[in-house]
Amino acid sequence: MPQARRVSMAMVAQHAGVSGQTVSRVANGSPRVDPETRTRVERAMAELGYRPNRAARALRTGRTHTLGLVAQTLATVGNSRMLQAVAEAAAERGYALTVVTLxxxxxxxxxxxxxxxxxxDGAIVLNEASALARDATSAAMRLVVVDSPPDERFVSIGTDHAAGARIATDHLLAAGHHTVHHVAGPAGSYASAQRERGWRDALVAAGRDAPAVVRGDWSAASGHEQTARMLAAGxxxxxxxxxxxxxLGALRALAEAGRRVPRDVAVVGFDDIADAAQFPPPLTTVRQDFDALGEHAVRALVAAVEGGAPGDVLLVPELVRRASA
Known part of the structure; x- marks a missing residue:
C-alpha cells in the first residue's frame, strides 16, 4: 500500500491563499495574524489533514510543545480525573502530554x-506528589503544582479544601448534630491536611469538641474499616x-451496623465524583471542579512556557445537597 503523502505548510498556504510565513505563524500560535486569516488557515489545515512536524517546530522554537505530568498514582479517582482534564486542556492548545507516576x-x-x-517544556505535579515537589532539589524546569501552599519556585493551582471542609461541617452542625466525626485522608497529603484543618476550625468556631480523627487512604475499604471502628468506640x-x-465505605459500615442514613447518622463526602448521586442514599458532598483545575494548570504552564508570568489560583468548592445529610 503506498504511503500517504504528508501535508506540508506550502500545500496549506496554497489552499488558503496565504503565504507560507502566515501558515507558520498560525501553526506556532503567533498573535501576529488577523482573526479572519487565522480562521481561513485553520480551515485549510483541517480540510487537508495537516499535522505540524513537532521535531521541526522544536528546532525552530526551542520548545517541544510537550508537557509533563507527575503523579504519585493514577489509581485514585481525583488523580485520574485530573489527568483527563489536563490531557484535554493540553490537546486544545496543541500540546502533547508525557505522564510519569512515582x-x-x-x-x-x-x-x-x-x-x-x-x-x-514544563511539568504539572498532582496532589500527593506536591509535597515531594517542594522538597525536590533538581527540578530546573517550569512547574505548576496542584494542591500546594504558595511557593516562589512554581505556580500553585488548587482547591480551597479547608473552606470546603468548613462548609460540610457547618452544614452538619446546622442540622442539629452536637459534633461531627471525621474520616481523614493520608497523613502526607496536603489536601487531607487542609480538609482536616477546615473541619476542626468549624468545630472550634461553633464551640464544639473535635472527636478523635480516624485516618483512611482515600479508598472505600478504608472508609468502611475506620467507620466501623468509630461506631464501636462510641x-x-x-x-x-x-x-x-x-x-461510600462509611455508608456500607453504617448499613451493616443497622444505622439509617441520614436519620441515625448523616454523612457528607468531598469531591462529587460521577457516581456520588447514585449511592444509596445519594451522597451530600463538596464539589471541587476537576475540569477547571486542569484548565487552570495547563493555562498557567503554557503561559510560563511562552514567556508569561502566571499567578497562583485557588478555586472555591461548593456543597451539593443530596439525601445523605
Missing part, C-alpha cells in the same frame, strides 16, 4: 530527570469523610 518508592527528582530527558451521629470513596 509509585510507592520513586523519588520525584528521578521523575523530573526522566521528563528532562524527554525534552518537556456515639456517632454525623460523619464528614475526606473524599467520596471513603464516604
Amino acid at each position: 509509585g510507592a518508592d520513586a523519588a520525584i527528582d528521578d521523575a523530573f530527570e526522566r521528563l528532562r530527558d524527554q525534552g518537556v 456515639v456517632v451521629t454525623a460523619i464528614f469523610a475526606a473524599n467520596d470513596q471513603m464516604a
Whole structure:
C-alpha cells in the first residue's frame, strides 16, 4: 500500500491563499495574524489533514510543545480525573502530554530527570506528589503544582479544601448534630491536611469538641474499616469523610451496623465524583471542579512556557445537597 503523502505548510498556504510565513505563524500560535486569516488557515489545515512536524517546530522554537505530568498514582479517582482534564486542556492548545507516576518508592527528582530527558517544556505535579515537589532539589524546569501552599519556585493551582471542609461541617452542625466525626485522608497529603484543618476550625468556631480523627487512604475499604471502628468506640451521629470513596465505605459500615442514613447518622463526602448521586442514599458532598483545575494548570504552564508570568489560583468548592445529610 503506498504511503500517504504528508501535508506540508506550502500545500496549506496554497489552499488558503496565504503565504507560507502566515501558515507558520498560525501553526506556532503567533498573535501576529488577523482573526479572519487565522480562521481561513485553520480551515485549510483541517480540510487537508495537516499535522505540524513537532521535531521541526522544536528546532525552530526551542520548545517541544510537550508537557509533563507527575503523579504519585493514577489509581485514585481525583488523580485520574485530573489527568483527563489536563490531557484535554493540553490537546486544545496543541500540546502533547508525557505522564510519569512515582509509585510507592520513586523519588520525584528521578521523575523530573526522566521528563528532562524527554525534552518537556514544563511539568504539572498532582496532589500527593506536591509535597515531594517542594522538597525536590533538581527540578530546573517550569512547574505548576496542584494542591500546594504558595511557593516562589512554581505556580500553585488548587482547591480551597479547608473552606470546603468548613462548609460540610457547618452544614452538619446546622442540622442539629452536637459534633461531627471525621474520616481523614493520608497523613502526607496536603489536601487531607487542609480538609482536616477546615473541619476542626468549624468545630472550634461553633464551640464544639473535635472527636478523635480516624485516618483512611482515600479508598472505600478504608472508609468502611475506620467507620466501623468509630461506631464501636462510641456515639456517632454525623460523619464528614475526606473524599467520596471513603464516604461510600462509611455508608456500607453504617448499613451493616443497622444505622439509617441520614436519620441515625448523616454523612457528607468531598469531591462529587460521577457516581456520588447514585449511592444509596445519594451522597451530600463538596464539589471541587476537576475540569477547571486542569484548565487552570495547563493555562498557567503554557503561559510560563511562552514567556508569561502566571499567578497562583485557588478555586472555591461548593456543597451539593443530596439525601445523605
